Amino acid sequence: MIGGRFRNHLLYFFIGLLVGCFFTLLIAPYMKWTGSVSYSIGGDGFTLPPADGLFLEHLNERRHEAVQDGDGDDDDDENFVPFAVHKHEADESVLSKEIYDNVRVFCWIMTSRNNTRKKAIHVNATWAARCNKHVFMTSEQVHGLPTVDLNITEGRKYLWTKTKEAFKYIYNNELGNYEWFLKADDDTFVIVENLRFMLLAYSPDDPLYFGCKFKVFLLQGYMSGGAGYVLSREAVKRFVEDALTDSRKCKSAGTGAEDVELGKCLQNVGVMAGDSRDSQGRHRMLPFSPLSHLSFNHSMPKWFYSYMYYSYKQGAECCSDYMISFHYVTTAMMYTLDYLIYHVRPFGLLMDDFLERGGVKKMNGNKMLEYARQKSIQYSKPEPKPITVEEPEAVELKTMEKRLNNND
Numbered sequence: 001m002i003g004g005r006f007r008n009h010l011l012y013f014f015i016g017l018l019v020g021c022f023f024t025l026l027i028a029p030y031m032k033w034t035g036s037v038s039y040s041i042g043g044d045g046f047t048l049p050p051a052d053g054l055f056l057e058h059l060n061e062r063r064h065e066a067v068q069d070g071d072g073d074d075d076d077d078e079n080f081v082p083f084a085v086h087k088h089e090a091d092e093s094v095l096s097k098e099i100y101d102n103v104r105v106f107c108w109i110m111t112s113r114n115n116t117r118k119k120a121i122h123v124n125a126t127w128a129a130r131c132n133k134h135v136f137m138t139s140e141q142v143h144g145l146p147t148v149d150l151n152i153t154e155g156r157k158y159l160w161t162k163t164k165e166a167f168k169y170i171y172n173n174e175l176g177n178y179e180w181f182l183k184a185d186d187d188t189f190v191i192v193e194n195l196r197f198m199l200l201a202y203s204p205d206d207p208l209y210f211g212c213k214f215k216v217f218l219l220q221g222y223m224s225g226g227a228g229y230v231l232s233r234e235a236v237k238r239f240v241e242d243a244l245t246d247s248r249k250c251k252s253a254g255t256g257a258e259d260v261e262l263g264k265c266l267q268n269v270g271v272m273a274g275d276s277r278d279s280q281g282r283h284r285m286l287p288f289s290p291l292s293h294l295s296f297n298h299s300m301p302k303w304f305y306s307y308m309y310y311s312y313k314q315g316a317e318c319c320s321d322y323m324i325s326f327h328y329v330t331t332a333m334m335y336t337l338d339y340l341i342y343h344v345r346p347f348g349l350l351m352d353d354f355l356e357r358g359g360v361k362k363m364n365g366n367k368m369l370e371y372a373r374q375k376s377i378q379y380s381k382p383e384p385k386p387i388t389v390e391e392p393e394a395v396e397l398k399t400m401e402k403r404l405n406n407n408d
Helices: 001-029 053-065 094-102 117-123 156-173 191-197 232-245 258-268 290-294 304-307 331-342 351-358 367-380 392-407
Strands: 038-042 044-048 105-110 131-138 147-149 179-187 208-210 229-232
Touching: 044 351, 094 367, 105 147, 105 191, 105 232, 105 304, 117 131, 131 156, 156 179, 156 232, 156 258, 179 191, 208 232, 229 232, 229 258, 232 258, 290 304
Parallel strands: 105 131, 105 179, 131 147
Antiparallel strands: 038 044, 179 229, 208 229
16 A cells, blocks of 8 residues: 555656656746746845846857867756746745854855856756855856866866865855855755754854765765765864865875765864754655656665765655755756755645644744744754864874884
8 A cells, every 4th residue: 555655656756857847848948937936035026137139148058069078977058948937926934034144154166167057057947045045166267157166287186275265255255144155066856945944053163064964985984975964164164274274184185086085174173063963864865866766666876885974865855845956957957956845836735734733823933033043943953063183293102102113
């Protein structure tokens, strides 16, 4: 009985997803881009323009010429034409606005010169706008996008250098303005509201960071770069002030795997690697696309299961009801997810029922926020316990003592 019901739900999900993708790709070449994308956060609706013609310029270029896929990911990002986004009524949830104002998230998206027009502009037009502020970290200023020129050589082997410079920029310019700082790639999709809901359970004044935790290389694990990771304000402070200033705690050379090197640095300055799963052990941040994780017949890479810090079940049980992020999301899927999450509304379900049952609509702002915080705590894993990491000086003294004893 349960198995049949599960199969039916999974079947309906895939039918809806495939229909959405098919519809998107079918009508895309014939739809006229309206020049803006309408969104809402809390009770305030706002419109994202295509920023001085950048978006329209991109569409015009890609309609009339074939461009080789420079990043080698073999998808159709550079040829994709997004469907027109209909104007959406403002979200009337007072609760979402309250959380937006009190759990402020600064998002920085790692991108490159080659990807700004075929990937970054689509992130900018979808989920990134739901951050309290977002910027694209690259090697040059890009007209029409909120970019920061880090003046770093492009290429995968320089990602660690770019990551260090990005957090230095955040420390010098944004640290006091936000509580949490999310790093994502230009093919990551993030449901920012669910990220805020998870973060409600924790304090930005504690040295914490969250993501999809891998267990190799480090005692406490580290967060996969592609799924995105989020650092508390205290974590960013320790990383820049304590880790980057000491080459014994943090690699000063610019090469290396960005996510592993960051994990080493944070562990060495006492930043705890949190558990982003929900209270039922279901993952909220994952390193592959939705179809990869939800489909039973999709083969994961051999390394995946040996890297995952926590147990993982492929299929519908992989993912939390309040999923936060996926990786390797194509442009077509990015717009499809954005449409299904923010425009399709099952009547009579979701937030309105949740608010009515809890009596939240009758609460003032502070009581409402505390109510949501308690829900977040119930739904989240406890804060991790600090691990013991020896200071570099202590390690050096032990090494010297061992040498002296051997000489004796």
